[in-house]
Amino acid sequence: MEKKKKSDDDGRCRPVENKNNKLVMKVIMNNLFRGWMVGICGSFATDLLRTLATILGGKAKNPMRTLIRRLKENSPEYKYWGYFMALNMAIFNGMMSEGGKRVLEFLRKNKIEIQDHYRPMIAGFLSGLAVLALPTYTRPTMALYAGVRAFAVLVKMAVRRGHLPYFEHADVLLMSAASSQLMSCFVYSPRYVGETYRKFLTRQVQFPRPVVHAIGTMAVGEPLSPDLRQMLGTQSYDDAPYYGTQLLTQGQSFAQTIIHFFIRGLSLAVPVYIPVFTIPTLLFTPSLLIRNPGKALRRILQGITVSSLFLSAYCTIGISSILTLRRFAGVRHRVIGNLALLVGPIAGALAGTAVLIDRKSRRSELALFVFAHAVTSIWNFLREKLNRGFPHFDSSFISRYGDVAIFSTSLGIVMHAFVRYPNMIKRFYSSIMGYLYDQNLLLREEKKRDI
Secondary structure (H helix, E strand, C coil): CHHHHHHHHHHHHHHHHHHHHHHHHHHHHHHHHHHHHHHHHHHHHHHHHHHHHHHHCCCCCCHHHHHHHHHHHHHHHHHHHHHHHHHHHHHHHHHCCHHHHHHHHHHHHCCCCCCHHHHHHHHHHHHHHHHHHCCCCCHHHHHHHHHHHHHHHHHHHHHHCCCCCCCCCHHHHHHHHHHHHHHHHHHHCHHHCCHHHHHHHHHHHCCCHHHHHHHHHHHHCCCCCHHHHHHHCCCCHHHCHHHHCHHHHCCCCHHHHHHHHHHHHHHHHHHHHHHHHHHHHHHHCHHHHHHCHHHHHHHHHHHHHHHHHHHHHHHHHHHHHHHHHHHCCCCCHHHHHHHHHHHHHHHHHHHHHHHHHCCHHHHHHHHHHHHHHHHHHHHHHHHHHHHHHCCCHHHCHHHHHHHHHHHHHHHHHHHHHHHHCHHHCCHHHHHHHHHHCCHHHCCHHHHCCCC
16 A cells, blocks of 8 residues: 555656656756847847947947957857856756756755755856856956956845944945055056056046156156156156156146146046947937937936046046145155155045045946956956966966856855845846846745845
8 A cells, every 4th residue: 555655646746747847948948049149149239339339439430340340350259158148047047947946955865955045046156157158368357247246245235234334435435445456556567457447547647658657656766767857857756846746747837737637537538428328328218319308318418427527537636646745745755765655545545536426326336347447456466476476376277267266156146136135236237137037937935035
């Protein structure tokens, strides 16, 4: 009788198990196809948007030639983004369906107890391994982007649970700290700053690179180059009129320099922000342009104006801080020795306060953006030191796959928050994630607030 009962139970379980297996395979196959299309089409759309941004920013003399050149250069990589998105979406959505339950049941049978509400974290971590499908030179950028987002989520969670105090202007503090590190790195050791961001800063700073380099050499008391010695008529920056700051003022008064610098900064900033505020309106709210073009235009112009004021003020505060510290505060090598190197970090920190000009909704994004580049410069510095101490560090396992570990761990944190604490994710990112990671497959019990 017992054997018959067991046989009957097995008979009832088998159809259910087969049905679940088919459901899992259906989810995986659908997401492999959908992910492939998202990766290919997304890469192509990104190139179109970059070309549009170049056109709107006034940087493309021949838009069609620019687009064709960009497509020709980047199209070989489209398939890698297709592989990445296909694997990423299939693994995550598969784990969040019946497949995830099977994995957890298998782990429990092997005495590895993992609560079911950690499934989004596990699914996110495993799906993050899909980054291996991308070229090695792309993975660090992906890891950095995911790491910064995970950092923001962890901080929000720590504040929510009372582990960290709530600070209204934490975004300003982060912006100042990141700017302090990044600006001093740009002045003293520009090779550590990422190439793209270094070019951006060089354009916004408005001075030739030799002049920017001279700001660093002022702080360490190095002698003048022959050209600058002839220009200033002295052997030392600290002995020159206005303590060498005429390199930046070019014979103008302090007030004239700052005003002209700010105006030129605005003319450089506006082309940067035209595509930033125009493209999202064209993509995500085109109906607003049709229904109320005046309102849409006002929103675009307001965004461009406020953000351009921020960027111009950011650079102006940085430059004026250097002038003020050298002229009036005695932050010079002859006065305080190597402590004069503080001119870079102080100027960067003060420049970071300019983020208060921008809208509150954008402050955290700006702070995280600068923070990401600051982290990049720190990593480039550490990597150089590690390569000196360990000649084969670049070929080591940590160097080759550290970005994969960072990306997977970060994605696990972000996906856990996305499923269980959706208010921790900004609405813009949440809407995109909701499309990529099928919310119909997410467990209802995952939305409980206990961890």
